[in-house]
Amino acid sequence: MKIFLDTANVDEIRRANSWGVLSGVTTNPSLVLKEKRSYEEVIKEIASIVDGSISAEVISSQYDEMIKEAHRLASLSDKIAVKIPMSEEGLRATHALSRDGIKVNVTLIFSFNQALLAALAGATYVSPFVGRLDDIGNPGMDVVRTSAEVFRSYGFRTEIIAASIRHPVHVMEAAMAGAHIATVPFKVLEQMLHHPLTDIGIKRFEEDSRHIPKS
Numbered sequence: 001m002k003i004f005l006d007t008a009n010v011d012e013i014r015r016a017n018s019w020g021v022l023s024g025v026t027t028n029p030s031l032v033l034k035e036k037r038s039y040e041e042v043i044k045e046i047a048s049i050v051d052g053s054i055s056a057e058v059i060s061s062q063y064d065e066m067i068k069e070a071h072r073l074a075s076l077s078d079k080i081a082v083k084i085p086m087s088e089e090g091l092r093a094t095h096a097l098s099r100d101g102i103k104v105n106v107t108l109i110f111s112f113n114q115a116l117l118a119a120l121a122g123a124t125y126v127s128p129f130v131g132r133l134d135d136i137g138n139p140g141m142d143v144v145r146t147s148a149e150v151f152r153s154y155g156f157r158t159e160i161i162a163a164s165i166r167h168p169v170h171v172m173e174a175a176m177a178g179a180h181i182a183t184v185p186f187k188v189l190e191q192m193l194h195h196p197l198t199d200i201g202i203k204r205f206e207e208d209s210r211h212i213p214k215s
Contacts, residue, residue: 001175004053004161004183008032008042012186013049024052026105026127026163026183028083029059040076047077055105055125055161055183057083058093066093074102081105081124086114091121098122105161115147119158127183130174131164140164141173148178168192 002023005016008031016022025046032042043056054077058069066089070082081103084090094104098121105125106118110133115126128147130140144162151158161181162174168191174182184192 001179002052002181003171003189004055004181005189006031006163006165006183006185008035008046009186010035010042010045010049013046016186016189017049021189022050022052023181024054024183025050026055026083026161028057028107043073043076043080047079050079052079053081053103053125054079055081055083055107057107058085061085061087061089063089063092066090067096070097070102070104071100083107083127084123086110086118091117094118094121094123098124107163109143112143112146112150115143115160116150119151119156123158125159125161125181127161127163129164130162130170131166133164134166141170141177144174144179145177152178 003021004024004026005013005022006026008027013025032039035042046054056073058066060066060069066084073082074080083105084094086106086108094106097104103124105127106123107127109115109126109128115128118126128143133140144160147160159180161183162179163183165171165182165184165188168188171182
């Protein structure tokens with residue numbers, strides 16, 4: 001399973017990228033807004049840092065505007081996958097864009113049926129929002145698991161991005177459910193680094209090393 005970082009903060013991206021574990025980045029207008037920079041400026045800088053896929057989201061909800069925005073975003077870098085919301089207009093746009101050779105990440109997926117329709121329309125990626133489903137009492141990982149089983153059975157090339165990841169256990173569950181990718185906030189990626197026993201072990205080794213006789 002691959003790890004994407006869900007952020008528009010270039011400092012976080014540079015730091016995570018230096019660890020050698022990052023395969024891509026996902027962004028959205030809300031994340032870019034926090035950076036107080038222009039959308040295209042942020043996307044271009046991310047593309048200069050990361051070798052893998054970068055998901056950049058359209059703001060429009062109407063087909064014609066989605067298509068215009070998508071082509072503009074895709075022109076920024078060949079790494080771009082355009083994020084399109086799951087809707088009737090979004091499916092139309094996904095179908096058209098995929099036929100134009102533009103990679104599409106269909107976002108705001110909350111059911112297997114939505115994931116299936118997006119894959120049939122030509123999506124490169126589908127993004128089930130597991131955390132938001134958990135919030136309303138529906139097991140979010142069930143959408144990932146069912147989608148993975150069906151996509152594998154029928155030979156779909158669409159990759160599943162487990163999104164709305166809230167904690168490291170979600171990452172483990174996404175891998176076990178068959179997600180191709182988990183896109184995680186930087187805070188969760190940091191949490192994945194640590195274990196109390198690891199921290200205790202490092203501290204003990206450091207303390208013991210001070211008492212080793214000098215040669």
